[in-house]
Amino acid sequence: MRKESGKTAKLKADKKKARFIEDLVAEVTADFNERRKNRIAFERQWELNMNFFAGNQYCKINGKGDIEDGGDEYYWQMREVFNHIAPLVETRLAKFSRISPSVCVRPESDDDEAAIGADCAEKLLTEVFTSGGAEETVRKVTLWSEICGTGFYKIIWDNDGGAPVGEFDGKPVYEGAVKILSVSPFEIFPDSLYTEDVAELKSIIHAKAVPVNEIFDKYGVTVAGDEVGVYDLCEKSFSGEAKSTLKNSAIVIEKYERPSAEFPNGRLITVSGGKLLYYGDLPYKNGDKGARGFPFVKQESQIAAGRFFGTSIIERLIPVQRAYNAVKNRKHEFMNRLSMGVLKVEDGSVDVDDLAEGGLCPGKVLVYRQGSTPPEIMNGISMPADFNGEEEKLLGEFVSISGVSDVSSSRENGYLKSASALTLLIEQDNEKLTGAAERIRRSYLLVAKQVIRLYAQFITGVMAIKTSLGLNRTKLSYVTSAALRSDDVYLENDNEMLYSDSQKKETVYKLIESGLLTDEKGNMEPSVKSKILSVLGYKELDGKKGVDRLQEEKAQRENALMRKQAVSVEEIDDDRIHVTEHTRYVLGEYEELSEAEKTRYYEHIGEHKKRAERNENKGE
Template sequence: MKTKDENDKYEKELVESVLKDFEERQAERKTFESNWQLNINFFLGNQYSFISPVGDLMENGKQYFWQEKEVYNHIANIIELRQAKLSRVRPTLTVIPFSDDERDIACAKTSKKILKAVSQNINMSKILSKGTMWSEICGTVFYKVDWDNNLGKIIGVNSLGNEIKEGDVEVTVCSPFEIYPDSSTYNNVEDCMSIIYARSFHKDMVKNIWGVDVQGKDIDVYSLDALSISGGLGYSTLSNSMAKKVKKDQVVVIEKYEKPTIEFPNGRLIVIAGDKLIYNGDLPYVNKSEGKRGFPFIRQTCIPTPNCFWGASLIERLIPIQRAFNAVKNRKHEFLNRLTMGILSVEDGSMDIENLEEEGLSPGKVLIYRQGANGPKLLSSDSMPIDFKQEEDALLNEFVNISGVSDLLNQTSLVNASISGVALQLMIEQDDIKLSSSSEEIKYSAKEIAKQILRLYKQYAKLPHASRIIGDNGLVELFYWSSSDINSEEVMFETENEINETLAQKRSMIFELLNSGLLNDENGKLTNSMRAKILEQLGFGIWESTQDIKTLQSKNASKENLQLIMEQTIKEPSEIDDHDVHVLEHISFMLGNEFEKSILKNPEIEDKMLEHIRKHKKFKNFNQENKES
């Protein structure tokens, strides 16, 4: 057993080695950071910045007072359009049962409900949108899935009077500035031997979270509140810029995650705040398949790059075009300034030059010049060269060709042309298919996040949890679950083509199905339950007030079917039941695969269901006899 001095020496050496490793990773990643800064600046509108030979971000100011240095930001429009289209990629996930056992099937259904409930609670759509913004601008983003004991419902109070909560999962979007792999040549997170997650906190925040006092210091952090000056002749404009900014009383908190090895079979997590060791132990989360521990990070890229940990951004390809476009537009406006304001030729000593420079040639101005001298005159200027227009149009087309994104409705060639709806739809699909790589990255991230969420609940959710979801029948469903209800982590997609499926396309398909009669019943009519489902799919929400008595009877019969499978009991028929509806629902359930598998486990279920159906028929016959009498 180590003595206190030996432990102190070990901790000091461990902290020094981690800090040294962190500095080396910072140096290795500096080139990528400069590119990310440049991408962010061009997206925000600070487009006169460049990377110096030493890797620092520099800015070009105006060289002359008359110089046009305006920004015509097409990059922001392209990225926002891509984000709007990618926001439709929200895959519906389901869980595959571990086996065909009825218990496993029920657990898989519960796991699917858990994913649906947690997605609503943490607003998964907003998290994916925030992550997609980072990946579109910088090329890479990370999602961190961990467990927070301070979340969830209060389940008790400890001896100190502090609240004890049940805990819950937390999904955090991590920018690429916070992640440091041991090498930038890996293709994914799982290939890394270790990953450092570094953030800057105020020293008081470190005290509140980890309970340690650490001396704060001035730290250079990236900030978006810097300003860049641009403009033209006689005016200036301000735009946001990303640059390093000094923050006081800050502490760098480093979390180093090490992959499981022979020396550390459960991996290792080292947490350091400033120069103090906070934690040194196993990786906390069993978040990988087969009960293994691993990194809690999921990587998402915009454009995958071969043999590189960091993805590429579309902005990197658009920056040269954007610079050329700004140059053409500004030179064009400078030419127009010369054309409209003119260039005055004045004989030396013939006039008061200072007055002329300050006031210019205002309308009605009286020009006084020396007697005998030649009067001032404007130099003749040529008309606007056609080259400006040609180059501007060529650059606009190049924006579309390089980005692969175009706003078809704003293209005059399409507006004035006579194009069929089918051809226009094909053009839209071709335009959207260029986003397939980025959309697949989002779907993969959502799938991996769902897997890690289930594994964390399986590890930590030992106590019963209560969750609410909107069920398939349109009702608010409250269900209880715990870690024992999660025995499968195989997540798959229920939907595939979200990016090509707009609400208008969905509605059009539903109307086509309605006109073809495929949604009608055997009598050729549209049932009330189907009508309610169609209204829901059309985007009008769940109209609970439109549910008729037959819909409610059908839902009640479905609950009885589920009760028989789960509890091996079924309630007696009631006088308020619509026996025809109940009998049809029960027979339909008996003809399904789920019922066949259930009777293999418990043959008595079939006898109970048949007896229940006979009682419904007796009730029906009894009611008919009473009506006849």
């Protein structure tokens, strides 16, 4: 009887678990369908933007909310496309490709360990952003934000990333690494379309079409496959229009729920094909103060007040593009009338069908009825000036709306002979893009925060970080999760849209001429000279080839060592650099140094100064 009672209890527990899973899957699926229904208007606008960018500019959104072709009014009307949207967006993307934020980390305190940890975090961010395809991910997200108004980064931990550390059961084991993915807005479903920030959402769904074999490889669950639309995520997408679809695939729905009183660590629920793939806490401690949060960062082209999704510049350009296509086509039709002529004939005097079919080809024998008025070309038709005026106005609207103008080829700018005037126009163009560029830079910061937090969560033991020193040299640093205590990141460089490369170089030349970069004797510090060559793009001309930087690093290591023991001056030391670095350290740590430590630093600095003075006297 006890065994039967145990079996009965197990059966009840299994039924309860199965019912819970069934209800949970049904709840998540219904929630996804409701969010997709509420977001349909945004999707159609994004699809319209993509069509206009690709050159399909005679489509429109009908009363049912579907994309359809605008259709011809008359068979003879021209429907050519004069795409100005694509080059304008491509120009904006080219300008944004100059954005390369220098991400720095502030130490959480003024002690040496915090400073070393912040330095390791900076090196870690540099390695992440310069390797592993991060630059390509930024390019893709920026493309989505420019076309659809919003793009997303997804920052996850990849257990199969990083360097191999061994084997287990015959399979390689890796140390793991952060992976930054680009996500299209078609795959993101917030719980509210009117909440502006991702962090303020209660939940967010990431849904995408995935081949069923990949689902099985990742989750070990077999799901029935079907043909799924890549963008609308509809099974068996309707025909009659070219749609991007994946065959033998299923929709994987990942629902992220923010931590709450009921679920302190939040929840991640993954379902597909009516089956539960994963259920558990939010996996990443990527929020403030170690809290768990959403692994997404939003990047917008233009902010829409009170809305989650941003807007694209294409939305503003579509009416102008439609009008421009209409003007150009009507203009060409009018030119055809001028060149071919409009023939006036008396009713019944000629074979109209033959004339309509063959037209007035050169040498044509035109037969008309005897006694009737001969056919003649209508005169007095000329090109109205309004066509040219309207075309020029529309071209001006393209420039004013997009914030981009081709200064080098614009007819109006052909009269500008002054280089300063052309530079001013370029500066004005860049200033119009400053806001969008700043939003890209802000997304860098948010991504950098999550990168540091994930490494702090998942690093086990010690991880090696490669740092490029230039000149085909690489340095290895080592970091532990305990060292990554600070995630207070900031951008060291200014917005790239504020200053062009030529402006930076011109500023450097002016600083050199003014004497601000030299001492009272007119000598320039080697480190300053090296940085100037780097800014000007001639780093390979630096004769010292990074020696000054190595001297600085050696002096910094001596600073840490002299807290415990005396350090002697070595023959290879550059006295000037060492004096500067040691003095900077003593002034920064003056309050924390004991008298004995101060004495060691003073004696060491004194030796450098004496040797420098002797060398100077020998030179004289």
